Amino acid sequence: MRRERSDGKAPPGPPRLPIIGNMLQLGRNPHKSLARLSKTYGPLMSLKLGNQLAAVVSPCVREGRAMNVGEATFTTMTNLMFATLFSFELVEYASADTASPRSEFREHVNAITRYIGVPNVADFFPILAPLDPQGIRRKLTYHLGSLLELVQGLIDERLQARTASSYRKKADFLETLLDISQGNEYDLSVREIKHMLVDLIIAGSDTSAATSEWAMVELLLHPDKMAKLKAELMSVLGGKKILEESDIYRLPYLEATIKELLRHHPVAPLLSPHVAEQETEVGGYIIPKDTKIFVNFWAISRDPNIWKNPESFEPERFLDSEIDFRGQHYELIPFSSGRRNCPGMPLASRMLPCMIATMCHNFDWELEKGAESKQLQREDVFGLALQKKIPLRAIPIKV
Numbered sequence: 001m002r003r004e005r006s007d008g009k010a011p012p013g014p015p016r017l018p019i020i021g022n023m024l025q026l027g028r029n030p031h032k033s034l035a036r037l038s039k040t041y042g043p044l045m046s047l048k049l050g051n052q053l054a055a056v057v058s059p060c061v062r063e064g065r066a067m068n069v070g071e072a073t074f075t076t077m078t079n080l081m082f083a084t085l086f087s088f089e090l091v092e093y094a095s096a097d098t099a100s101p102r103s104e105f106r107e108h109v110n111a112i113t114r115y116i117g118v119p120n121v122a123d124f125f126p127i128l129a130p131l132d133p134q135g136i137r138r139k140l141t142y143h144l145g146s147l148l149e150l151v152q153g154l155i156d157e158r159l160q161a162r163t164a165s166s167y168r169k170k171a172d173f174l175e176t177l178l179d180i181s182q183g184n185e186y187d188l189s190v191r192e193i194k195h196m197l198v199d200l201i202i203a204g205s206d207t208s209a210a211t212s213e214w215a216m217v218e219l220l221l222h223p224d225k226m227a228k229l230k231a232e233l234m235s236v237l238g239g240k241k242i243l244e245e246s247d248i249y250r251l252p253y254l255e256a257t258i259k260e261l262l263r264h265h266p267v268a269p270l271l272s273p274h275v276a277e278q279e280t281e282v283g284g285y286i287i288p289k290d291t292k293i294f295v296n297f298w299a300i301s302r303d304p305n306i307w308k309n310p311e312s313f314e315p316e317r318f319l320d321s322e323i324d325f326r327g328q329h330y331e332l333i334p335f336s337s338g339r340r341n342c343p344g345m346p347l348a349s350r351m352l353p354c355m356i357a358t359m360c361h362n363f364d365w366e367l368e369k370g371a372e373s374k375q376l377q378r379e380d381v382f383g384l385a386l387q388k389k390i391p392l393r394a395i396p397i398k399v
């Protein structure tokens with residue numbers, strides 16, 4: 001399906017539809033940049049993430065109040081992303097009141113993932129596109145525009161700072177990208193950097209946060225599985241509060257729980273749309289050139305021909321199984337597969353165990369009285385990333 005280029009360079013990945021891949025504008029493979037990010041900062045990030053999340057949970061423990069789990073994991077993940085990309089945390093950028101840039105920021109990210117995922121009639125009847133019948137383009141322009149503006153401001157500040165003779169280089173992603181941009185090796189513009197950073201922020205924060213929230217829902221719905229996980233964490237971590245990267249490989253039940261979460265609550269149920277570059281045949285079906293292709297991972301993950309009891313949450317199904325989520329086993333492709341799969345997978349596969357372990361190993365959890373049945377409902381809101389419809393609010397208790 002893919003043509004080789006005459007210059008001997010690897011061809012770009014399959015074409016991506018607009019907006020979903022701001023990275024498209026880079027015209028180069030984002031995997032390398034993210035792999036570098038992951039390799040350099042991965043171990044440090046796991047530790048930092050665990051400590052941060054514990055710090056967000058602790059005031060709720062002291063005050064005996066419920067915590068919005070999705071909000072807490074989102075804040076933690078976003079802080080970490082900002083620290084890695086820009087050397088500061090979003091909380092430092094925002095005040096604590098509800099009308100702060102922090103809550104606005106979450107609103108923008110949530111809206112973007114929601115509206116990108118909404119089926120757009122204009123995609124099926126292009127003649128309607130100029131009318132924008134559902135207002136999707138208008139809303140996306142506003143929310144995406146706000147994030148792009150925020151990031152442009154941060155880039156401008158850094159570019160200005162870099163001109164000072166006393167400037168000391170920062171050890172973050174933006175600095176690396178600006179170095180690349182101002183060097184001779186690659187052609188990388190500031191505009192491309194801006195889009196790349198916004199892509200990372202959108203794709204990185206909501207996805208892992210939503211999966212961690214679903215983790216707590218399922219574990220609270222299945223106290224026996226929560227108990228198994230806690231026992232495993234205690235036997236491996238003991239008195240150590242935060243999981244380190246090297247611990248992950250000694251926690252098979254945690255790993256199985258994460259695989260089952262990614263199967264049972266796929267963050268991106270239709271992955272992301274692709275386009276056939278040329279006519280091709282798949283499984284006896286002809287796919288005409290330029291066809292928009294959606295892979296229904298939701299259906300795959302619930303196919304009774306593949307999974308026994310697909311509707312039930314059973315991490316045990318992965319305990320003696322070779323199946324992994326890295327794109328080689330097509331029955332479990334939450335990060336997609338192939339050369340344009342999720343470049344954040346190495347990062348997410350470190351962050352998820354860390355967040356879930358921090359919440360389960362250090363705290364017991366109780367639901368707010370009277371709201372138990374609502375809180376644990378599995379209803380979700382359709383979008384690019386599936387969000388829990390009724391946010392989970394639970395009271396953490398120090399163990």
Ligand code: HEM
Nearest residue numbers: 021023203204207208267268271272334335336342344348
């Ligand atoms: C539970 C966690 C996550 C899941 C399930 C997930 C899943 C996905 C999926 C399904 C795609 C579309 C791939 C395709 O079909 O083309 C994607 C794209 C992407 N993801 Fe993730 N992701 C997660 C976390 C992350 C994180 C933590 C980052 C960054 C730090 C990230 C960055 C990206 C980027 C930049 C793209 C677009 C790549 C491109 O345009 O080629 N993701 N992700």
